[in-house]
Structures are given as C-alpha cells and as structure tokens.
Amino acid sequence: MRRGWLVAAGTFLVLFAGTIYLSSKLPLLDALGPGPGFFPLILALLGVVLSLVLLVQLVRQPDATVGAPDPDAGDDLVPDRSAMFRIAGIIVLLLAAFTALDPLGYRLTALVFITLLLLVLGVRNYIAIALVALALSFGVFHSFYYWLKVPLPIGAFGL
Amino acid sequence: MVDTFHYLMAGFAAAATPTNLTFAFIGCFLGTLIGVLPGIGPAAGTAILIPLTFQLDATGAIIMLAAIYYGAMYGGTITSVLINVPGEAASVITCLDGHAMAKKGRAGAALGIAAIGSFIGGVIATVLLVVVATPLSRLALSFGPPEFFALMIVGLVLVTSLAGNSLIAGILMTVTGLLISLIGLDPVRGAPRFTFGLPELFDGLGFIPVVMGLFGVGEILATAEKPYREVIKTNLRGLIPSRDEWHRSMGAIWRGTGLGFFLGLIPGVGAIIPTFMSYILEKRLSKHPETFGTGAIEGVAGPETANNSYANGSMVPLLTLGIPSSPTIAVLMGAFIINGLTPGPLLFQERPDLVWAVIASFFIGNVLLLILNLPLVGLWAKILEIPYQYICAGTLLFCIIGAYSINQSIFDLWVMLGCGIIGYLLRKLNFPLAPLVLGLILGPQIEKSMRTSLEMSAGDFSIFVTRPLSASLLALAVVILAFAAMQYAPKEIRDPNAD
Numbered sequence: 001m002r003r004g005w006l007v008a009a010g011t012f013l014v015l016f017a018g019t020i021y022l023s024s025k026l027p028l029l030d031a032l033g034p035g036p037g038f039f040p041l042i043l044a045l046l047g048v049v050l051s052l053v054l055l056v057q058l059v060r061q062p063d064a065t066v067g068a069p070d071p072d073a074g075d076d077l078v079p080d081r082s083a084m085f086r087i088a089g090i091i092v093l094l095l096a097a098f099t100a101l102d103p104l105g106y107r108l109t110a111l112v113f114i115t116l117l118l119l120v121l122g123v124r125n126y127i128a129i130a131l132v133a134l135a136l137s138f139g140v141f142h143s144f145y146y147w148l149k150v151p152l153p154i155g156a157f158g159l
Numbered sequence: 160m161v162d163t164f165h166y167l168m169a170g171f172a173a174a175a176t177p178t179n180l181t182f183a184f185i186g187c188f189l190g191t192l193i194g195v196l197p198g199i200g201p202a203a204g205t206a207i208l209i210p211l212t213f214q215l216d217a218t219g220a221i222i223m224l225a226a227i228y229y230g231a232m233y234g235g236t237i238t239s240v241l242i243n244v245p246g247e248a249a250s251v252i253t254c255l256d257g258h259a260m261a262k263k264g265r266a267g268a269a270l271g272i273a274a275i276g277s278f279i280g281g282v283i284a285t286v287l288l289v290v291v292a293t294p295l296s297r298l299a300l301s302f303g304p305p306e307f308f309a310l311m312i313v314g315l316v317l318v319t320s321l322a323g324n325s326l327i328a329g330i331l332m333t334v335t336g337l338l339i340s341l342i343g344l345d346p347v348r349g350a351p352r353f354t355f356g357l358p359e360l361f362d363g364l365g366f367i368p369v370v371m372g373l374f375g376v377g378e379i380l381a382t383a384e385k386p387y388r389e390v391i392k393t394n395l396r397g398l399i400p401s402r403d404e405w406h407r408s409m410g411a412i413w414r415g416t417g418l419g420f421f422l423g424l425i426p427g428v429g430a431i432i433p434t435f436m437s438y439i440l441e442k443r444l445s446k447h448p449e450t451f452g453t454g455a456i457e458g459v460a461g462p463e464t465a466n467n468s469y470a471n472g473s474m475v476p477l478l479t480l481g482i483p484s485s486p487t488i489a490v491l492m493g494a495f496i497i498n499g500l501t502p503g504p505l506l507f508q509e510r511p512d513l514v515w516a517v518i519a520s521f522f523i524g525n526v527l528l529l530i531l532n533l534p535l536v537g538l539w540a541k542i543l544e545i546p547y548q549y550i551c552a553g554t555l556l557f558c559i560i561g562a563y564s565i566n567q568s569i570f571d572l573w574v575m576l577g578c579g580i581i582g583y584l585l586r587k588l589n590f591p592l593a594p595l596v597l598g599l600i601l602g603p604q605i606e607k608s609m610r611t612s613l614e615m616s617a618g619d620f621s622i623f624v625t626r627p628l629s630a631s632l633l634a635l636a637v638v639i640l641a642f643a644a645m646q647y648a649p650k651e652i653r654d655p656n657a658d
Contacts, residue, residue: 034609
C-alpha cells in the first residue's frame with residue numbers, strides 16, 4: 001500500500017507541476033481582475049505543496065498506515081493472476097469496442113463485445129452467451145434507438 | 160406558507176399525471192434494481208440511465224432520475240441483508256445486523272422494517288423539505304458571489320474532511336477535481352485552457368463520462384477481482400416485524416429521520432455518515448448494546464431510516480442553493496444542467512412548476528417504493544441470483560451507451576475508460592472519490608463566483624472577509640479543516656496527556 005501511495009504522490013506532483021507550467025502561460029491578471037490562469041495556478045500550487053507533504057510523510061514514516069485497503073477492491077494491491085486476466089480482458093475489450101463502434105455500428109460491436117466479455121469472465125454456457133449477447137446488442141439497440149430515440153451509431157453494414 | 164401549499168398542490172397535480180407517475184414508477188424500479196445490484200452504485204447508476212430521459216420533458220426527466228436516486232437507497236438494503244455486501248455505500252452498516260438477522264431466519268423482518276423505516280423517513284424528510292425550501296431559497300437569493308463562493312468552499316471542505324482516512328488525500332482529490340473542471344474554454348474570457356489544441360476539449364471533459372468512468376467502469380474493474388458471492392436462502396414471508404421488534408424499532412426510526420434530514424442539509428456530509436451516526440446513537444441508547452452486530456433490529460431500522468431521510472434532505476441544498484452534497488446528487492445536478500436548468504434559488508422563481516412537481520413526486524415515489532419493496536422483495540432476492548458476469552456485461556454496455564449518447568462522441572468513451580482505470584487504481588489505494596466529483600461539478604461555479612467577486616472589488620481579496628456572511632462561512636471552513644487536521648494528527652498532538 002505504501003509503495004502505491006508513493007507512486008500516487010509522485011504522479012500527483014508531476015501533474016500539478018505540469019499544471020503550474022501550463023497555467024503560467026495563461027494571463028494571470030488583467031484589467032478586470034484575475035485572468036484565466038489565476039485559479040488553476042493557485043490550485044496547482046496547492047496541489048504541489050500537498051503532494052510534497054504527502055511524499056515527506058511517506059518517506060519519514062515508512063511504517064505509517066496510510067489508507068487501509070478498500071474491502072470491495074480486493075485485499076491485495078496487486079490482484080491475483082486470474083483477476084488480473086479478467087481486468088486486463090475487460091480493458092482490452094473496451095478499447096476494441098470503442099475503436100469498432102463507429103465503423104461497425106452499435107449492434108455488431110455490442111454482439112462481439114458481449115460474447116468475448118462473457119468468455120473472458122468465465123461463462124461457458126454458450127446458449128446463455130448467445131442469448132445475452134443478442135439481447136444486449138440487437139434488443140438494446142431497438143429499445144434505445146426506436147423507442148427512446150437515443151442516437152446510437154449505425155456502421156458500414158447498416159447495423 | 161399559503162403560497163407553498165398552493166405550489167405543492169400544483170406540484171401534486173403535475174406529478175400525478177399518468178405520464179409522470181409512470182416515470183416515477185420506472186425510476187423507483189430501476190433505482191431499486193441499481194441498489195440491489197452490488198458493483199453498481201447510485202452515482203454510476205443514475206448517470207448510466209440519463210440517456211433514458213433524453214426524450215422526456217425536463218419535469219419527467221428529473222422526476223425519474225430523482226426516483227432512481229432514492230430508489231437505490233431503498234434497494235441497497237436487500238443486498239446487505241441477503242449477501243452481506245452493500246448494494247450501495249450507505250448500506251454498509253446494515254450488513255452488520257441485517258445479515259445477522261438473515262442468518263437467524265429473520266431476513267423478512269429486517270427487510271420489512273427497513274422498507275417501513277425508509278418510507279417514514281423519506282416522507283417526513285420531504286415534509287420538512289417543503290417547509291424549509293421556500294425560506295431557504297429566498298435567503299439564498301440575497302447571497303452575492305462572495306457568499307456563494309464561501310458556501311461552496313464550506314461544502315468542499317466538508318466533503319474533503321469527511322471522506323476517506325487521509326485529509327491530504329481528500330484535499331488532493333478535491334484539487335484534482337477542481338482542476339479537471341477547468342479544462343476547456345475559460346467561462347469569463349473564453350480563452351482555451353489545458354485543451355492541447357483538441358476541439359473535443361473546448362467544452363471541457365464531460366461530467367457524465369467522468370462519473371461513469373470513476374464509479375461505473377472503476378467499480379466493475381474492482382468487483383472483477385472477486386466476482387463470486389453467496390446469497391442466503393431464507394424465509395422472506397415474515398415481512399411484518401413482531402410486536403417486540405416494532406417496539407424496539409420505532410424510536411430508532413424517529414431518531415433516524417431527524418438525524419438523516421439534518422445531516423442532509425449540510426453540503427458535503429455524504430450518505431454514509433448519517434447511517435453510521437444513527438447506528439452509533441442506537442447502540443449508545445440501547446439497554447442491550449451487546450446485541451448489536453448479532454441481529455439487533457434497531458441496528459437496521461435506525462440507519463436505513465436515516466439513509467432515506469438523508470436522501471430526501473440532501474435535496475434541500477441542491478434545490479435551494481444549487482450545491483450538491485454527494486456524488487449522486489452531483490449527477491442529478493448534471494441532469495438538471497443537461498435539461499437546461501440551473502438548480503438553485505432562481506429555479507424556484509423561474510420554474511416553480513418543475514421544482515414543486517419534483518418535490519411532490521418524492522411523496523409519490525416513497526409510496527411506490529414501499530409497494531415495490533414489501534410485496535416484491537422475493538423478486539429482488541431472485542435478481543441477486545443472476546451471475547455477476549451478466550450484470551457486469553450489462554453495466555458496461557449501459558456505460559458505453561450513456562457516455563456515448565450525450566454528445567455522440569467516441570472521445571467521451573475514451574474519457575470514460577481513462578477515468579475508469581484511474582478510478583479503479585484510486586479505489587485500490589483507498590483515495591476518496593467523492594471530493595473529486597464534487598470538485599469537478601462545483602469547479603466552474605467556484606471559479607466564476609471568485610472571479611466575479613474579485614471584479615466587484617477591483618481585485619481586492621478582502622471582499623471575502625469584509626462581508627459578514629462570507630467571512631463567517633470561510634471561518635467555518637477553516638474551523639472544519641482545523642478539526643479534521645487534528646483528527647489526522649499524530650496521537651501525541653491530539654492527546655498530549657496520553658501515556
């Protein structure tokens with residue numbers, strides 16, 4: 001946990017330092033008062049100070065317990081192999097779905113996405129997979145697009 | 160008061176139309192479903208379902224989304240009692256005695272008293288909301304930019320100091336949220352900030368994709384680590400508590416109502432604190448505190464009532480001041496904005512028809528929820544048996560639809576995924592997410608009030624401390640921060656006489 005917090009504090013420090021640089025390029029004050037760069041600069045300065053305080057705290061008190069693990073998020077900071085596979089699988093499938101959404105359209109993308117997602121999550125009942133994938137792709141599209149008038153992408157194959 | 164009664168009756172007339180009744184019912188049903196399903200909280204659930212309201216008029220949309228919010232508060236109990244996993248964060252404490260009651264075969268009574276307590280708490284809190292809404296909104300109309308700035312700072316400081324177990328982490332999250340909110344065109348001068356030349360960023364990062372990412376995708380990733388759970392098979396027939404259980408619960412219900420409503424008025428308290436405070440209060444007042452944790456019905460009745468009373472009470476700062484008190488209320492505020500409405504005192508003057516219809520719908524919604532929760536409890540228990548994998552697939556798909564359909568933008572999906580991964584990592588490290596979300600929604604208003612105030616004073620910062628109300632509020636913020644800092648200070652500073 002401590003190592004994770006050290007990485008987080010370091011990341012915050014870099015991000016806030018970058019924000020200070022970007023804010024300083026914006027007008028800080030003008031004739032009407034504070035300019036566009038004023039508020040972000042103040043916030044980023046505060047962020048840098050707090051990140052440094054957190055880093056110093058973590059370095060000076062290596063045994064300090066900062067932030068107990070979230071019971072819902074698993075006991076260990078690094079999940080086990082199978083959990084890691086599921087998490088990585090979800091992220092990769094989401095990346096692929098977002099890339100395919102415009103060219104392939106919602107229905108085809110959702111059909112493939114749900115099928116692969118359920119397989120990654122360990123479902124092996126192929127009939128259930130097919131039914132759920134059809135319901136969440138074609139069924140949901142019909143409900144949202146035609147009944148609720150929610151615009152969803154239609155791809156190159158008209159699907 | 161006569162005006163208020165007149166408006167409320169008009170609100171009832173609007174809320175009770177078949178269309179709005181249907182929206183309230185759908186909202187209550189979906190809200191209960193969101194509450195029941197672990198791994199999807201009310202903030203993400205409400206955000207995901209915003210696209211359902213695109214074709215509705217503003218009144219119907221807000222009625223439905225508000226019903227989803229307080230419906231989720233009801234539904235979370237079922238999961239806590241039956242599988243010892245809170246359906247939403249505010250039901251954490253119910254796991255202790257609710258689940259213990261289920262193990263003893265009293266799940267029905269636990270769910271029954273929770274539903275009845277929630278109904279009483281929700282209705283009384285709405286009556287109190289009616290009483291305080293008009294005077295508070297009139298008072299808020301006298302606020303200038305410095306007072307609003309100070310009030311929002313108090314809200315942020317409260318969220319920061321009450322969330323999580325590290326004050327520094329809380330403030331870091333708030334600052335991050337505020338900075339993210341500044342991405343896009345500067346609201347006063349129109350200059351682009353942190354947009355890196357990307358036109359998609361000119362309007363800023365979408366609030367809904369960010370919330371869906373942090374709370375929806377982030378939660379799914381976190382629950383993907385431990386996707387299996389066991390549902391207690393128990394008797395759900397005895398929903399009406401016994402005479403003794405009634406006797407023990409009534410005091411807890413009244414106290415939970417008062418506590419929940421009062422804490423709901425304070426911006427930034429969040430839904431968890433009222434439930435914990437109610438539990439602690441009931442344990443202190445009990446003649447048999449040793450029974451708490453082993454199936455004491457007061458440990459279910461008090462927190463569950465406080466939870467729903469809080470949900471309705473927290474509408475007061477949103478509707479009268481335009482300040483959200485929790486991430487879910489922030490999502491509701493986002494829904495107001497999507498519908499072209501700005502919550503706050505002016506809304507009572509500009510759209511009294513909408514405000515009072517929404518308030519009246521709270522009464523109707525609480526009745527609907529009682530009907531949904533008591534006779535249909537078996538249905539909700541069955542839904543809990545749906546394997547996690549299918550819920551995960553459905554939730555992710557609704558996240559995609561929700562994030563995409565607001566602007567029909569693939570970019571928003573990338574934002575959602577990025578925020579999902581960040582949200583997952585922050586959850587793992589136990590960084591609080593609520594301050595980030597509130598910073599995100601309040602950021603533009605805070606900056607605008609600060610800059611307008613400074614323009615009023617020609618750049619003189621003393622404007623914030625020379626106006627009595629603004630000065631008092633800022634002093635209050637400092638006191639809250641100081642108390643919070645003491646709480647996190649090393650033991651030797653907090654209690655020099657110890658050991």
